[in-house]
Amino acid sequence: MRDADNAELHGVAVKTIRRWRRLYQRRGASRGQTHLAPPCPRCDEGPLDGPAYAELLGWYLGDGYISLGRRSVFNLHIYNDVRYTDLNARLLVLMRTVKPSSRPHTRRVPGAIVTTVSWKHWPCLFPQHGPGRKHEREIVLDEWQRALVTAFPADFLRGLFHSDGARVKNWATRVVRGEKRRYEYPRWQFTNRSEDIRRLCGWALDLVEVAWRQSGPWTLSVSRREAVLRLDGLIGPKS
Incomplete structure (x- = not known):
């Protein structure tokens, strides 16, 4: 015809x-x-769920990597602490959303769950993939990725903080009426050895107007009470 x-x-x-x-x-x-593989959003103009992709991008930059398998098929692996059952279940949903009709699987390694899904087009969606560790090479977002993060910064931050971040309790002492008292307060910390990835985290925090500071060589901190509350509402608990 x-x-x-x-x-x-x-x-x-x-x-x-x-x-x-x-x-x-x-x-x-x-x-x-x-039963065909879904079209690639970059090569074949296939659909791409923006919020799910932004969150998965955060996870990839935090605790993910891509490996080459058989028949030129790439595998996206995300590591996460075995304690966080909700987040490990969330990763399965994100992968199925970004790659429709996929069947991600998990395996257990000491202290962690590895969630994996295969696709020939993962390097198209994560052009930051390359040889060596992420903190040893330049990590720069393509323009289309920056546009998605700008549109969905909270989702991107959720992936970053739930992979390489922690909500911790900090404490300080103060003298009140001659008596030293101890005060505890929560804060979020994001730790990554890549300066580029830390810079992306700070940029996304600026997009959502959450105050932050560099508190260590590899760590960004969100410590102000109003900033912590705002970030809590944007990314949810780490559980």
């Missing part, structure tokens, strides 16, 4: 029919094959 006739039959544009046909040919699929 001619593309024009096929387009008229299905009520879509001719260029849509041509794109669908190219996708089948590119994947080597037969006409009767229906």
